[in-house]
Amino acid sequence: MDARILAAVMPAPRRPIEIREFPRPDLPPQSALLRTARAEVCGTDVHLWHGRLSGVPYPIIPGHVSAGTLEAVRGPLAGIDGQTLREGDRAVFFDVHRTCGRCRACTVHRTPTRCSSRRVYGITDSATEGLFGGWAQAIYLEPGVGIARLPDAISFDDYIGAGCGLLTAVHVLERAALRPGDSVLVQGTGAVGLSAVALARLGGAGLVSAIGAPPSRLALAKRMGADHVYDLDATEAPERLEDAHARTHGEGFDVVIEAAGSPRAVEEGLDLVRDGGRYVIAGHYTDVGSSSINAHRHINRKHLEIRGCWGSEPGHFLRALAILERHAARVPWREIGERVYSLNAVNEALADAEAMTITKALVDPWLTTSPEPRAPSPDPSLL
Ligand SMILES: [Zn+2]
């Protein structure tokens, strides 16, 4: 790799992305430089571009979940699972770092995703500090970052197709306390919703339904494990409720997962979950406005459990890897990543993600032509 490393920088909200050169960093002990193979453009990047997240130290290099090859290691470097990491290893890393482990959120409440010291690659790390984002030819992995060797069974496209959505979904399913045979409804068929569908299926759900759009994502939801889907644009809430009751002994779903990011979805979800069920809200990563809730009808009388889900922990990262290693050959995670863009085309990638004309845009910082379709799945067989 050259001494100069190219990165795509978001200078401020609503400003075009710029390509900037960064010096190759000097590595302190227990750090590494990852040559980026794949990064992603996720919904968070669109929110970042819209300036909808607080505490973001622009300019930033976006791209919080990425995969690559260890270009340089200043060791000895132990991975998050204790393995020794070496130059040339295919590797991925947990994007959250500097969680303090000492504050009340970390120790007393055991909610480390609410630690105020935590920083996230590509989101709350500034480009003024260096290569802390995936839309770059290389990423600096500082001491303390949780790095893992990417198992041989997982391709870069498998990993990045699943991406942050799978990590989030692992946490969501944990919060949902899924029991074998449960009926599950997932609201939203973006990256989080699609992974939640797959995990509900793998986790032993008796019925997995999803509400979403457009038809291409609904078709993918079925291939990820949904038994049936509701087209958001072609059905109305009252008919979805009636159909849901017909499928669930007139009760509604045991578990409803909100991964839609819409206040109306929350209102509908509270109707679709059964009395005494669980409702997990994971799609409201930014403030999209208020939902109208009747506390008597929706919560109190319903004896309902409503849970939020914020961020992910190292355990969710390792569980996501274990799931991909076992199931990526059969569950088409890689197909969530739809098109690969070069650094020069990330403005286009952002625009496509914003318009939701693609499920997920991928970034290959070494690509010179762009965009191009992702390589097809070798085994697109049904789950
Ligand atoms: Zn993301």
Ligand SMILES: [Zn+2]
């Ligand atoms: Zn803390």
